[in-house]
Amino acid sequence: MSSSKSSNVIDGKAVAAAVIKECLTEVDALRRHNVVPGLAVVLVGEDPASKVYVGAKARTCLELGIYSRKIELPAETTQEELIGVVHDLNRDPAIHGILVQSPPPKHIDEEAVIRAIDPRKDVDGFHPENVAKLALEDPTGFVPCTPAGCLRLLKAAGISTTGADAVVIGRSMIVGKPMAFLLMAKGTDATVTIAHSRSTDLPGICRRADILIAAVGRPEMVKADWVKDGAVVIDVGINRVDDPSTKKGYRLVGDVAYDEVAPKCRAITPVPGGVGPMTIALLMKNTLQAARQQTRVV
Ligand code: GUN
Numbered sequence: 001m002s003s004s005k006s007s008n009v010i011d012g013k014a015v016a017a018a019v020i021k022e023c024l025t026e027v028d029a030l031r032r033h034n035v036v037p038g039l040a041v042v043l044v045g046e047d048p049a050s051k052v053y054v055g056a057k058a059r060t061c062l063e064l065g066i067y068s069r070k071i072e073l074p075a076e077t078t079q080e081e082l083i084g085v086v087h088d089l090n091r092d093p094a095i096h097g098i099l100v101q102s103p104p105p106k107h108i109d110e111e112a113v114i115r116a117i118d119p120r121k122d123v124d125g126f127h128p129e130n131v132a133k134l135a136l137e138d139p140t141g142f143v144p145c146t147p148a149g150c151l152r153l154l155k156a157a158g159i160s161t162t163g164a165d166a167v168v169i170g171r172s173m174i175v176g177k178p179m180a181f182l183l184m185a186k187g188t189d190a191t192v193t194i195a196h197s198r199s200t201d202l203p204g205i206c207r208r209a210d211i212l213i214a215a216v217g218r219p220e221m222v223k224a225d226w227v228k229d230g231a232v233v234i235d236v237g238i239n240r241v242d243d244p245s246t247k248k249g250y251r252l253v254g255d256v257a258y259d260e261v262a263p264k265c266r267a268i269t270p271v272p273g274g275v276g277p278m279t280i281a282l283l284m285k286n287t288l289q290a291a292r293q294q295t296r297v298v
Pocket of ligand 1: 100101124145174
């Protein structure tokens with residue numbers, strides 16, 4: 001490719017900025033009714049990537065006039081202590097949204113922590129009640145931020161999903177499964193395949209995709225010969241790979257071998273600057289939805 005920003009690149013930063021602009025209007029409307037939306041982000045332990053994400057979430061809240069509370073707990077925090085913190089936040093009227101950063105340390109049962117979050121404050125959309133609402137296409141539920149961001153990127157790039165063959169690689173509760181529900185929902189209307197590490201002939205399944213969503217967490221796994229000519233590729237992966245030539249000693253790559261795949265695509269998201277900024281923007285959207293639903297002022 002001759003230019004680094006060729007026309008098939010979906011600019012996640014620009015689309016996220018548009019979502020943030022919508023949020024500003026929504027924050028104004030709430031503040032006119034004396035409601036300050038509030039988000040609590042809980043981080044247990046010292047995972048360096050999680051620290052970066054949590055910092056970015058707090059900064060975006062500040063930019064928007066959303067009250068944010070960052071709760072950093074030591075890695076030794078017990079599950080009972082963590083659930084106690086969640087219960088306190090459930091009762092706190094200044095907090096409309098609660099997010100416990102994933103993954104927690106190994107001794108914590110993440111599923112139990114998610115179930116402890118009041119579903120009305122579950123802005124991640126991970127609580128079983130919100131998972132069910134997504135499956136039921138009930139708009140009062142919270143849609144997980146990353147898949148919601150991916151769908152918004154497709155829409156912003158003018159990609160028609162109706163009748164398209166969409167393949168999602170990865171079956172996580174954070175991305176793969178909710179992504180599949182969103183793609184097959186009424187109004188989006190894709191034909192969806194969920195593939196994963198145990199799928200037979202993963203490259204062959206991917207080659208059928210008009211829309212390929214990679215969410216496996218394996219650096220540059222998706223190669224050029226896995227991708228149909230003219231496909232749309234959304235890369236959810238954010239993987240740190242060692243690179244002594246950089247100041248930090250690592251660089252970020254996606255789940256897609258970008259340089260070889262991009263020339264074949266109708267559209268593709270870069271890493272960084274693709275899905276990442278969208279996840280934060282949609283978290284802000286969900287926090288405002290939570291504030292509206294809990295206060296009923298607008
Ligand atoms: N870790 C990676 N992505 C996410 C996310 O969307 N929410 C939470 N809570 N943790 C994450």
